[in-house]
Amino acid sequence: MICPKCKSENVTIQIVNESKLVKAHHSFIWWVLIGWWWTFIKWIFFTFPALIFKIFGIGSRKKIVNTQKRINVCQNCGHTW
Ligand SMILES: [Zn+2]
Incomplete structure (x- = not known):
C-alpha cells in the first residue's frame, strides 16, 4: 500500500x-421531566413486543449485519483515505 x-x-x-x-447524553432536568416515563414507554413499546417475538420465534432469521470499513492510515504524513 x-x-x-x-x-x-x-x-x-x-x-x-x-x-x-x-449514546446521547441528556441533562438531569430532561430525565426528571421526560426521561423516566419516556424510558418506560419505550420499554413497553419496544422491549415488550421484542420479548414476545423472541418467545414465539418471530424474526429469528434476522441478522445483525456489521459493515466493516477499511481505513488506510499513512504513518509518514498522517493522511487517511
Ligand atoms: Zn503519506
Missing part, C-alpha cells in the same frame, strides 16, 4: 466497525 499523498509505503490499515451506537 502506497500513500497517494506522499508516496510513502509506511501505511497501516485500520478496520473500523460502522455500526457503532452513539
